[in-house]
Amino acid sequence: DIQMTQSPSSLSASVGDRVTMTCRASQSISNYLNWYQQKPGKAPKVLIYAASSLQSGVPSRFSGSGSGTEFTLTISSLQPEDFATYYCQQTYSSPRTFGQGTKVEIK
Amino acid sequence: QLQLQESGPGLVKPSETLSLTCTVSGDSISSSSDYWGWIRQPPGKGLEWIGSIYYSGSTYYNPSLNSRVTISVDTSKNQFSLKLSSVTAADTAVYYCARRTGIAAGDRFDYWGQGTLVTVSS
Numbered sequence: 001d002i003q004m005t006q007s008p009s010s011l012s013a014s015v016g017d018r019v020t021m022t023c024r025a026s027q028s029i030s031n032y033l034n035w036y037q038q039k040p041g042k043a044p045k046v047l048i049y050a051a052s053s054l055q056s057g058v059p060s061r062f063s064g065s066g067s068g069t070e071f072t073l074t075i076s077s078l079q080p081e082d083f084a085t086y087y088c089q090q091t092y093s094s095p096r097t098f099g100q101g102t103k104v105e106i107k
Numbered sequence: 108q109l110q111l112q113e114s115g116p117g118l119v120k121p122s123e124t125l126s127l128t129c130t131v132s133g134d135s136i137s138s139s140s141d142y143w144g145w146i147r148q149p150p151g152k153g154l155e156w157i158g159s160i161y162y163s164g165s166t167y168y169n170p171s172l173n174s175r176v177t178i179s180v181d182t183s184k185n186q187f188s189l190k191l192s193s194v195t196a197a198d199t200a201v202y203y204c205a206r207r208t209g210i211a212a213g214d215r216f217d218y219w220g221q222g223t224l225v226t227v228s229s
Contacts, residue, residue, distance in 0.1 A: 001170075030212065031212045032211075032212045032214070033212075034214075034215045034216075036154075036216075042221075043203055043205075043219035043220065043221055043222055044154065044203075044216070044219060045219075046215045046216060046217050049209065049212070049213055049214075049215040050209075050211075050212035050213050051212070053213070055215070055217065087153065087154055089154075089156075089215075091212070091214040091215065094167055094169075095156055095169040095170060095171070096156040097156070098153055098154040098155070098156070099153070100153045101153050
């Protein structure tokens, strides 16, 4: 199985901050990488697919980059509704695996 | 607007079989080229992909659960189902059904049910 490791596991930030988080794969996955946002008690919501493609309806302050084994999710200006947990997922091979999550908290 | 809704018992005894159904509305399971899947999340933990199915019945499962999992589809009811046998407390989780769309690197879960908590306890 491909292991996905996210860092940091949590971070504190203020509204308006630029926030960056990382996802690393245990082997190369090209650009087969998705990012999801999950709020407490809610289902995950896809933000980014194919490492850098913005899902329809997702605000443009979210962006993704990377290829191979290292990927980044950036929120350009953190909004109150962005406080949540973010998961990466690889779709390069089966089983599809997720990272353990990065929780974005209010500073 | 596509909607998915999980249903099934919220409490299952150890060693028994967990059974859940996902009802899809707003689109026909058999009219699209998409797959349909199950994902679970133990309380306070991360996400685990369980398996996926195509409307034709083609399936693929997470090997860690492979021997215990069966996913089936009923196109006449626009539903797909999950059965997980020989459950233990470790199978306690919120279970989500979702649509898997896209091909190659575009593969992602874009519509999700709200999730249902299944507790394994005697």
